């Protein structure tokens with residue numbers, strides 16, 4: 302421990318470095334600028350002295366600071382003597398957590414430890430998550446969250462969201478449930494019905510882990526306030542027989558309800574949310590099954606402030622990756638041919654956004670669709686299959702023979718990019734990757750299916766088989782790969798680059814509807830955030846994970862500009878300086894002083910009166 306923690310008076314620059322991701326909110330504070338001070342006072346989040354005291358305060362995760370409570374707080378708030386007499390800074394607590402976490406035997410144990418921390422001390426949970434995002438995102442999010450969902454009944458300890466079931470099918474009942482949630486200031490809901498949890502299929506009520514994980518990223522990657530966020534599981538049963546037989550299953554033991562009753566539940570849910578939390582409450586749909594995802598998006602997108610992350614968020618992040626690739630291939634997206642393995646919500650959303658991007662580059666819609674080839678479980682989408690295709694897929698149908706053979710399709714089409722969102726592990730075989738390399742000097746291969754166990758190929762396979770020429774991305778993270786002494790850093794093509802920023806903009810500027818074109822704007826922001834060094838030195842076509850927080854702010858600014866221009870932003874007066882407005886409201890992972898809760902300018906380098914240790918950045922957090 303002594304070698305890692307050095308008590309000393311460190312310069313503000315060193316501290317800023319060690320906390321760079323955590324304090325984005327304070328980066329432009331200048332107490333000498335009266336304009337900034339005035340705006341800060343106008344936009345600062347409400348602060349009130351907590352009504353809770355004593356043990357009750359220590360058991361409130363949003364307020365608890367453990368041994369970081371100062372002597373004044375301990376005495377004033379009735380907790381003196383309830384804690385060990387020593388004091389710890391937040392940094393020391395974070396260090397202790399990380400040390401223990403790294404000693405856990407596996408990722409599920411790490412997930413459980415972090416889950417427990419979130420239940421005890423919310424601010425410390427986010428502090429640890431923000432400071433170690435590259436190391437911990439695979440725990441709170443894909444791939445470990447998938448395993449946690451599969452084992453949810455067994456590892457269950459505390460509820461972290463709301464459950465609305467088919468037995469609560471009326472607006473008043475759902476309103477009642479929403480009213481039971483302790484925060485009245487909910488501004489964003491992530492909801493799933495658990496039918497398509499990552500690529501793991503129907504996990505029913507165990508799917509609650511996904512909204513919980515997505516909302517943890519709202520806070521960690523965009524600085525949303527935790528009490529604005531509500532995870533919801535809609536339980537209409539499950540068709541997963543294993544779960545129905547599972548003694549620990551936490552949901553309704555019945556087959557899935559479909560049809561009119563299901564639709565009525567969803568309608569009632571949307572109305573009840575709006576009634577309870579207001580018409581600007583954002584509702585993010587997540588991991589709905591193929592037959593409902595697009596249908597519900599079409600049904601609600603013009604009526605509510607909502608989006609489907611798997612369709613629109615994924616589309617945005619994949620187009621971002623493709624745009625970054627154009628800087629290497631020196632070909633516009635509209636000059637590429639693309640083959641998709643999978644034609645569900647994710648792949649179809651991406652294909653449609655590629656069409657929009659190609660149109661912006663001068664192609665007609667028909668010409669753009671001609672460049673896109675899609676395969677589903679029945680094979681290539683061809684004109685022969687037209688009678689059984691949805692309208693969405695008809696426009697991509699090709700005058701080609703039916704085939705289920707991806708290699709044959711790649712040989713026939715000669716695509717520049719191969720994109721997998723199929724949940725088929727290992728579908729991109731050595732032969733297929735070699736064929737892509739024979740066609741292209743820099744083939745684009747995205748294995749987007751989650752979790753890692755479902756990826757169409759691994760990073761190692763893609764880089765090794767292509768001898769490093771591939772422009773690769775995957776939905777779940779892979780380790781770096783070294784070939785012939787050269788280091789390759791696979792980017793994570795995951796909607797986590799997009800949904801936090803879009804949500805932040807939508808919530809802060811009180812957007813009434815999420816216009817689909819926002820996602821194309823977000824894609825361009827993500828693409829332009831990829832550095833030349835990243836592209837040229839490491840073939841990495843996505844930004845670093847630790848940059849997402851700043852990217853989210855950029856995306857939120859784009860959302861604001863676009864929504865004021867098209868009249869969907871309803872926050873008035875329109876903030877003159879949107880960036881400052883955002884930065885003043887994002888969540889700060891530094892503990893607050895609970896008794897001196899004045900509206901003072903936040904101290905730039907508050908040391909809590911104690912020596913502050915320097916925490917070494919995680920070795921995984923390098924470039």
Ligand SMILES: NC(=O)C1=CN([C@@H]2O[C@H](COP(=O)(O)OP(=O)(O)OC[C@H]3O[C@@H](n4cnc5c(N)ncnc54)[C@H](OP(=O)(O)O)[C@@H]3O)[C@@H](O)[C@H]2O)C=CC1
Nearest residue numbers: 499500591643644645646647677678723750751776795796
């Ligand atoms: N990286 C990221 O950010 C994201 C990744 N994903 C991942 O993408 C995957 C798919 O998600 P989503 O589109 O929402 O799921 P869907 O269930 O909507 O779609 C899956 C698609 O894969 C097709 N498919 C299944 N088996 C095969 C096969 N053997 N050959 C060809 N196609 C096949 C299905 O065909 P059919 O339609 O005929 O059933 C369907 O079109 C998941 O693993 C998910 O985790 C999703 C969102 C974001």
Ligand SMILES: CC(=O)C(=O)O
Nearest residue numbers: 499588611751795796
């Ligand atoms: C990333 C994501 O949203 C998914 O795999 O479903």
Ligand SMILES: [Mg+2]
Nearest residue numbers: 587588610611
């Ligand atoms: Mg999803």
